[in-house]
Amino acid sequence: MSDETPKKNIILEHGEKFFGYYPQLLIVVGVRYCGKVNFIPVAWKTCLSYTPFLYGVSIGKNRFTHSLMQQSSSFSVNFLNYEHTHLVRSLGRSSGAEIDKEKEFNINFTTGEKTDAPIMTLAYCTFECLKQEAVLFGDHTLFVGKVVTIEIKENVMKEDKTLNTDIVSPILYLGIDNFITIDNKSFLSLKKLPLHYKVKKKR
Amino acid sequence: MSDETPKKNIILEHGEKFFGYYPQLLIVVGVRYCGKVNFIPVAWKTCLSYTPFLYGVSIGKNRFTHSLMQQSSSFSVNFLNYEHTHLVRSLGRSSGAEIDKEKEFNINFTTGEKTDAPIMTLAYCTFECLKQEAVLFGDHTLFVGKVVTIEIKENVMKEDKTLNTDIVSPILYLGIDNFITIDNKSFLSLKKLPLHYKVKKKR
Numbered sequence: 001m002s003d004e005t006p007k008k009n010i011i012l013e014h015g016e017k018f019f020g021y022y023p024q025l026l027i028v029v030g031v032r033y034c035g036k037v038n039f040i041p042v043a044w045k046t047c048l049s050y051t052p053f054l055y056g057v058s059i060g061k062n063r064f065t066h067s068l069m070q071q072s073s074s075f076s077v078n079f080l081n082y083e084h085t086h087l088v089r090s091l092g093r094s095s096g097a098e099i100d101k102e103k104e105f106n107i108n109f110t111t112g113e114k115t116d117a118p119i120m121t122l123a124y125c126t127f128e129c130l131k132q133e134a135v136l137f138g139d140h141t142l143f144v145g146k147v148v149t150i151e152i153k154e155n156v157m158k159e160d161k162t163l164n165t166d167i168v169s170p171i172l173y174l175g176i177d178n179f180i181t182i183d184n185k186s187f188l189s190l191k192k193l194p195l196h197y198k199v200k201k202k203r
Numbered sequence: 204m205s206d207e208t209p210k211k212n213i214i215l216e217h218g219e220k221f222f223g224y225y226p227q228l229l230i231v232v233g234v235r236y237c238g239k240v241n242f243i244p245v246a247w248k249t250c251l252s253y254t255p256f257l258y259g260v261s262i263g264k265n266r267f268t269h270s271l272m273q274q275s276s277s278f279s280v281n282f283l284n285y286e287h288t289h290l291v292r293s294l295g296r297s298s299g300a301e302i303d304k305e306k307e308f309n310i311n312f313t314t315g316e317k318t319d320a321p322i323m324t325l326a327y328c329t330f331e332c333l334k335q336e337a338v339l340f341g342d343h344t345l346f347v348g349k350v351v352t353i354e355i356k357e358n359v360m361k362e363d364k365t366l367n368t369d370i371v372s373p374i375l376y377l378g379i380d381n382f383i384t385i386d387n388k389s390f391l392s393l394k395k396l397p398l399h400y401k402v403k404k405k406r
Contacts, residue, residue, distance in 0.1 A: 005327075005356040005357055005358070005359075006356070006357050007354050007355060007356050007357070008354075008355060008357060009316065009352055009353065009354055009355075010353040010354075010355055010360075011352075011353075012256060012353070014254065015253070015254050017253055017364065018256070018353060018364050019363075019364050019365040019366065020282070020328050020353070020355060020359070020360055020364065020365070020366050021228075021250055021258070021280075021282070021328075021330070022228075022365065022366055023228060023366070023368075023373065023375075023385060024227070024228060024249070025224075025225075025226060025227060044249045044250045044251065045249060046227070046247045046248060046249045046259075046261060047224055047247050047261070048247065048261055048340040048341060048343055048345060049340050049341020049342045049343050050218070050220055050341070050342055050343075051217065051218050051341060051342055052341050053215060053221070053341075054340050054341045055224070056249075056340070056345075058249060058250070058251055077224075079223070079224070082389065085391060085393070086393065086396075089393045089396065090399055093396075093398045093399055093400070094398070094399030094400060095400060095402075098400065098401045098402065099399070099401070104399070113212065124208075125223050125224075127224070133340070135338060137251040137252050137257050137259070137336070137347055138251060138252020138253070138254060138255050138256075138257045139252045139253055139254055140251055140252050140253075142251060142259075142345075144340055149212055149214075150212065150213040150214075150215070150221060150223070151210050151211070151212055151213075152210060152211060152212075152213055152223060153208040153209070153210050154208055154209050154210070154211060155208070156208075156223070157213075157223055160222075160378075160379055161220065161221050161222050161223065161378075162222040162223070162225065162377050162378045162379055162381055163222065163223055163225055163226070163377060163378075165226075165377070165383060169389075170226065172226075172375075172385065174365050174366060174368070174390075175363075175364075175365045175366075176363055176365055176394050177392065177393045177394035177396070178365055178390070178391070178392045178393075178394065179390075179391045179392075179393065180368060180385050180386070180387070180389050180390050180391070181385070181386055181389045182226060182375065182383050182384070182385060182386060183383070183384055183385060183386035183387075183389075184383070184386075186285065186372075186383050186384045186386075187377075187381070187382075187383050188288060188381070188382045188383070189380065189381045189382075190288070190289065190292045190380045190381075190382065191379050191380035191381065193289075193292065193296075193380070195296045195297070196293055196296055196297030196302070196307070197296070197297060197298060197301065198301045198302070199298075199301065
């Protein structure tokens with residue numbers, strides 16, 4: 001793609017959707033309330049703070065999971081490998097209001113160390129979160145959790161606490177049930193390049 | 204990676220950082236206030252609502268950009284191709300308090316259609332955003348913008364408004380100045396599989 005490729009402006013009609021901000025890593029949120037367990041894939045999510053360690057997941061206010069999340073005091077954030085894409089798609093294209101997803105899709109899970117959030121056995125990493133805030137933005141609510149436990153498969157992390165992409169190929173979402181993963185051959189480390197600060201800063 | 208790989212729990216010390224929630228698409232936020240223009244790469248960001256179309260970017264409260272964002276009424280979200288990773292890393296490892304990044308790193312930009320946010324010429328897509336809210340979560344502020352214009356290179360989008368990964372290789376961040384991009388050969392479309400809803404729903 002040339003840097004001189006012409007640009008155009010897109011004007012969205014009211015309610016029209018645009019997916020050009022993807023790919024985004026897809027995680028699966030797990031929640032339990034009054035014995036009902038549910039799982040939903042979420043691409044709209046982000047880390048929000050280092051200290052305290054906060055993670056936010058954005059869920060449509062008409063989703064069944066939304067009401068569970070409003071009532072529960074905790075949730076889990078499950079990171080899955082690309083081989084589980086079909087499962088994740090099924091979790092997204094079904095509703096916990098109609099079925100028990102964990103039975104329908106044979107999902108094994110344990111219970112968190114510090115909360116009753118369901119921890120997916122398949123996940124290579126899971127954040128167990130205590131819900132701290134729920135903030136409505138437009139048609140979705142951002143549920144903000146404090147990460148109280150990180151459960152992770154051995155060898156998934158490097159010593160510097162970055163992901164070992166020799167082992168993990170995470171699920172990236174492109175919109176409209178299209179998925180993709182990373183190209184490990186493209187890995188590029190620039191951490192040894194000089195910094196551009198004039199005043200010396202901690203890295 | 205076998206699903207039977209044993210798991211362990213990680214307990215973070217106070218202030219210790221963990222990067223296992225990456226990779227995340229890296230965007231560059233552009234902001235202008237009182238003639239000062241600045242650009243900063245952000246991996247902590249997400250779409251927040253379809254209608255209205257809201258996009259949030261999380262910026263550390265000690266960053267120079269944070270004060271510009273607090274004062275300005277608009278910002279831009281710039282999506283760049285993987286070939287520009289060195290530039291993006293330089294924008295992250297420098298401070299607008301010390302240098303004019305646009306001069307130091309030769310960044311060409313135009314001015315937004317509806318705001319004075321700087322639009323990077325290099326970007327394959329840019330969201331021009333009107334700031335709507337700024338919410339502090341821990342040590343970062345989430346700046347929420349309403350997307351008022353989408354400026355995009357021709358051929359970058361498919362007809363269904365998803366990204367054309369034959370043309371675009373976005374920058375994904377892994378933490379600590381490590382980067383990676385997508386493997387276009389792994390593209391998987393599951394949109395023709397049956398849904399699992401019992402009650403018929405709109406897709």
